[in-house]
Amino acid sequence: MGKLSDVEEKLVNSIKGLEDLLVEVAKDFISIPTVNPPGSNYVEMVNQIGVWCSRIGLEVEVIDVPDKVVAERSPESQNQPRKIILAYLGAEEKRPHIHFNGHYDVVPATGTWKTSEPFKPVVKDGKIYGRGASDMKGPLASILIALKALAEHKNELDGVASFSAVPDEEIGGEAGAKYLVENKPMLADICVIAEPSGLDSIWDSHKGQAWLEVTVKGKAAHASTPWLGVNAFERASRLVVCLSEEYVKQLPSKRFAKLVPYPDAIPVVTLGGVVKGGGKINIVPDNMSFTVDRRTVPGETFEEAKSEFINALYACADKLGVDRSDLEVKTILAGEPCVLQNGKLKTVFAEAVEDALALKPSFKICQGGLDMRHFISANIPTLTYGGGDPSKAHVADEYAKVSDLLDAAKVYALFAYRMLGKRS
Numbered sequence: 001m002g003k004l005s006d007v008e009e010k011l012v013n014s015i016k017g018l019e020d021l022l023v024e025v026a027k028d029f030i031s032i033p034t035v036n037p038p039g040s041n042y043v044e045m046v047n048q049i050g051v052w053c054s055r056i057g058l059e060v061e062v063i064d065v066p067d068k069v070v071a072e073r074s075p076e077s078q079n080q081p082r083k084i085i086l087a088y089l090g091a092e093e094k095r096p097h098i099h100f101n102g103h104y105d106v107v108p109a110t111g112t113w114k115t116s117e118p119f120k121p122v123v124k125d126g127k128i129y130g131r132g133a134s135d136m137k138g139p140l141a142s143i144l145i146a147l148k149a150l151a152e153h154k155n156e157l158d159g160v161a162s163f164s165a166v167p168d169e170e171i172g173g174e175a176g177a178k179y180l181v182e183n184k185p186m187l188a189d190i191c192v193i194a195e196p197s198g199l200d201s202i203w204d205s206h207k208g209q210a211w212l213e214v215t216v217k218g219k220a221a222h223a224s225t226p227w228l229g230v231n232a233f234e235r236a237s238r239l240v241v242c243l244s245e246e247y248v249k250q251l252p253s254k255r256f257a258k259l260v261p262y263p264d265a266i267p268v269v270t271l272g273g274v275v276k277g278g279g280k281i282n283i284v285p286d287n288m289s290f291t292v293d294r295r296t297v298p299g300e301t302f303e304e305a306k307s308e309f310i311n312a313l314y315a316c317a318d319k320l321g322v323d324r325s326d327l328e329v330k331t332i333l334a335g336e337p338c339v340l341q342n343g344k345l346k347t348v349f350a351e352a353v354e355d356a357l358a359l360k361p362s363f364k365i366c367q368g369g370l371d372m373r374h375f376i377s378a379n380i381p382t383l384t385y386g387g388g389d390p391s392k393a394h395v396a397d398e399y400a401k402v403s404d405l406l407d408a409a410k411v412y413a414l415f416a417y418r419m420l421g422k423r424s
């Protein structure tokens with residue numbers, strides 16, 4: 001352990017005694033299948049988070065995202081309520097105000113699960129298994145444990161530590177974290193998101209998602225007389241082959257990262273995550289669509305990435321004799337990349353990792369998109385750090401090491417204490 005004062009050492013050591021509670025909370029959260037899409041069991045989840053927050057001694061507030069906002073921002077999730085839960089240790093309006101955030105939705109449990117059923121968590125060899133163990137119900141439990149340990153030192157704190165659990169991070173956070181910061185513009189001075197970065201990495205930036213859908217039109221005809229039609233499937237296939245040579249393969253050689261000089265800040269693209277089209281075996285298909293998932297890096301914007309793609313698509317279309325007016329490009333998600341500038345948050349947080357865990361963390365870019373962008377857009381300096389291995393997120397047999405979740409809680413508690421501790 002690094003340089004800890006006596007009281008800091010007591011605080012950090014008290015986390016070790018909360019292992020059973022951490023496991024109980026994490027298992028409880030994992031067992032509620034908050035699968036997104038479409039966003040199931042959100043009400044039950046928020047109630048259950050509220051129960052634990054109250055037990056720990058936090059003041060709880062629930063924000064209902066209006067149906068109108070859900071309908072606009074998440075049209076495919078209509079009739080599924082969205083709720084945000086906030087909990088406070090100290091009065092909300094006090095300053096400084098430091099905030100911990102996580103999302104409670106999980107991706108569907110695909111693949112073959114061998115160690116546990118996805119929503120029946122088990123602990124085996126020091127690891128919690130289940131959908132969300134790593135991303136990020138285990139990390140939500142880390143935050144609660146840290147706040148519980150901190151609550152024992154409440155009288156030594158100025159300011160307030162708060163926590164929010166939001167829905168919809170897995171689909172861009174528009175009706176989750178984005179709505180939260182719009183609803184509470186003065187939410188906090190700084191924020192830490194507990195996504196699983198791994199204990200030795202602090203994510204101070206993340207890539208953006210430019211999600212598009214391309215529709216290629218053709219002309220329907222009876223399959224017995226295909227010469228009377230234009231086959232949209234064949235057109236789309238030729239376009240995809242061209243794009244894959246002239247666009248997909250060229251992208252990784254570009255490095256933007258003007259603001260984040262990390263070697264892994266590389267733009268990439270995946271074509272055809274979802275493919276739709278045709279209708280019947282004996283009809284020449286008159287439409288075919290495929291998705292484009294382009295990951296942008298700091299230094300470029302969604303609009304730039306979108307026009308770059310459209311230019312590449314048109315170049316292929318011209319080459320193959322496909323009329324540009326037979327192509328349509330629709331935006332599915334315009335998630336910008338984001339960067340936390342250097343400042344007190346980065347310095348104090350990195351020191352807390354070093355002192356609580358005796359390991360020197362490095363700052364990295366997260367390859368995926370995060371809710372960080374919504375907090376940073378609202379001028380709340382935000383970084384991401386959590387126990388768990390990011391490679392275990394979204395996969396079958398997802399797990400998090402109990403010791404990692406406890407270690408992350410030590411860092412959160414120490415960091416919060418240092419930011420809020422009374423200066424005498």
Ligand SMILES: [Zn+2]
Nearest residue numbers: 135136169195
């Ligand atoms: Zn996540």
